[in-house]
Amino acid sequence: MIAQGQIPRLALASRRSILTKLNNGLWLPVAVVVALVVFFSLATDSFATLRNFTAITGQAGTLLIVCLGTTFVVLMGSIDLSVGAIVLLVGAASVIILNATGVGWLVLPVAAALGAALGLANGLIYAFGRIPSFVVTLGSLSIFSGIALQILEGRAIQFTVPGFEEIAIGQLIPRLPNIALCALIAWAIVVFIAERTRFGRFMYLIGGGENVARTAGVPVRRYKIYAFALSGLLAGVGAILAVARLGAAGPSLGQDLLLNSLAAIVVGGTSLAGGVGGPQRTLIGVLIIAMLDNGLNLMGVSQYSQMIVKGVVVIGAVLVSRESAVASVVK
Known part of the structure; x- marks a missing residue:
């Protein structure tokens, strides 16, 4: 058994290795962002405009918030397929609460708590049931979606609280929707958590080698639960902001988030095997997916x-x- 005092040194060594890989591989997603900007700017007249910039940031806001929590799950070598269903269920429940009580923006912490509870349920089943995260979240995806569709009764429900949409589409900073501002603030907080806290260090350790992390004294089961709860919490926040932006919660809410979130995380450079990447790179992946969606729509x-x-x-x-990982091993 490794002494408790050795955990920070192990974490520091792991972080140095991770940061080296990060710096070596960062150029590719950044190059993709630049290439997409150049290509779509030449292909369409309306891509490189301030109006379209506002549209892209508004569309990317929900995706970034949802991806931030899911990144930690992927970082520890697991997967969360239920984020889209959590967004749908939290969005549906939030609209009902909003219309029944008229609480306005105070529904935001309620949505966050509900999302955290759903993520916590995933984490508890995964950690204590010893069932693969893929299976757990695939099952909860179906359960959460079914409950949400029953709440909505197969139709979209609009909120009736005047001015509520301003928390998403308002612009405290000109040309930057509030939903994008919230997403950037959440990104900065989550990057700090990943870089400067025990939780972040343990996510990298668990992803790099669960048995090694457990031997080093890391409470692996507990931190797995924390990761899924955080993923659910941020999905809940993304849900209520998406509802505010769209003006309603409907059966299609969150439908595209499963593919887009995993795509953004992987394209940004977080390995599905765990231990490499992090939320700092997820921002780049979200930019790539958002620009792809926007540019292809304009075309x-x-x-x-x-x-x-x-x-x-x-x-x-x-x-x-994968090829980069193999090359580093051979070297």
Whole structure:
């Protein structure tokens, strides 16, 4: 058994290795962002405009918030397939609460707490049931979606509280929607958690080697539960902001978040094997996915073709990261 005092040294060594890999691989997603900006600017006249910048940041806000929590789950070598369903269920419940009570923005902590409770349920089943996270969250995806659709009765429900939409579409900073501002603030907080707290260090340790982390004295089971609870909490926050932006909660709310969130996390450089990447890189992945969606829409590409493109991007990102990992091992 490794002494408790050695945990910080192990974490520091692990972080140094991770930061080296981060710096070595950061150029590729940044290059993709630059290439997309150049390509879509030349392909369409309306891409490189302030109005479109506002549209992109507004669309990316919910995705970034949801991805931040899910990144920690992926970072420890697990997966959360239920984030879209949590957004749907929290959004549906929040609209009902909002219309029944008229509490306005105070529904935000309620949505966050509900999302955290759903994520906590995932984490408890995963950690204590010793069931693969893929299976647990696949099952909860179906459960949460079914409950939400029963609440909505298969139709969209609009909120009736005047001015509530301002928490998402208002602009405290000109040309930057509040939902994007909230997302950037959440990103800064989460990056601090990943870089400067025990929770963040333990996520990297668990992803780098669960048995090693357990031997070093890390309470692996407890931190797995924390990660899923945080993922649910941020999905809940993203849900209420998405409802405020759209003006309603409908059956399609959060439908595209499963593919887009995993795509953004992987494209940003967080390995599905765990231990490499982090929320600091997820921002770049979200930018890539948001610009792809926006640029392809401006070019008139169909939604089905866009799904094909994003699938190819995800597979390519995984192949590139795998080849980089193999190269480093050979070296």
